[in-house]
Amino acid sequence: MTTPSDRALLRWYDRHRRVLPWRVLPGETADPYRVWLSEIMLQQTTVAAVKPYYARFLAAFPTIDALARAGEADVFAAWAGLGYYSRARNLHACAKLVAARGGFPDTIAGLEALPGIGPYTARAVAAIAFGAPVVPVDGNVERVAARLFAVAEPVPGARPRLAALAQTLNTGAEAQARASDFAQALFDLGATICTPRSPACALCPWRDACAAQAQGIAAELPLRAPKVARPQRFGIAWRLRDPAGRLLLERRPPRGLLGGMLGLPGPAWTAERPDAAPPAGVNDCREIGTVRHVFTHFALDLQVFDGRIGLEAAVDLVATPVWSDAASPTGLPGLFAKAVALPG
DNA sequence: CAGACGTGGTC
């Protein structure tokens, strides 16, 4: 067993670093706005899923000022499909604050005080955009640390210990001098070598320093607390058109599930299959099919119905009616995009 | 502090 060498990791990074849209090339200066935007999008979200959203977002909102000036509905529409929609609300609020103060704060405390920025993102932006010598601890770094130090305690309980161990990795002179590269080297190591299922230990620059590799348990770490079962829920969604053929949508409440997003109207979702009686003022009701959708903490069977409705009845049915002229409206979260796309 | 909070890809 050796000690994990910051120099060895950086040498590996110089040869194998991923090229990503939000990542600058060697010698270029990072733009805090782009670093921040990418970090928010990447929270609990894969690189592949983020790439097209990042490109569209940057085209629509090229600067923090452009984003700050944008309308809330446009920000939500650009985020639709990416999930965890409180990120979009906090993103916009954060942009307004940062634009008003003339730029991002460059300290961890200053960053963490902003909406949507927690311990991880504050350190990621501080390291990547401002060169602060800190180790942002995400799922990748947690996994690397759990294996490197053979931590057998399960997460999330082991999180504080893993974070403390991770901070010991950047104490070398090269890691201090190249804080941005060092943080991203840890991400890349976790994403391409020290992967969750079948780690490529033979290719790892820290192979000789890895306690889990020495014990032959690298692939088993980190241990996780047992998951709770996902309950099943049922719901109904109405695809109602007015006499002009426009589709009735509603703006959902700002907080909670799919908060702030557009959706199809329908009764609250329940643990039992609901009665599909059409609301008052709905005519020519017809069942189209069922959409199955899995959220983080429950699964949903959503029965989809078509029908016709008048303008007055729509106001009674929906708190905030939004009429869509488009044949297939965009800007909907995944669940309602599926329901709208259901052939019928 | 444990639970809420989306979605799509992988094995």
Next chain:
DNA sequence: TGACCAAGTCT
């Protein structure tokens, strides 16, 4: 097919 997981944060 289903369980797991991905650059977490908020309450």
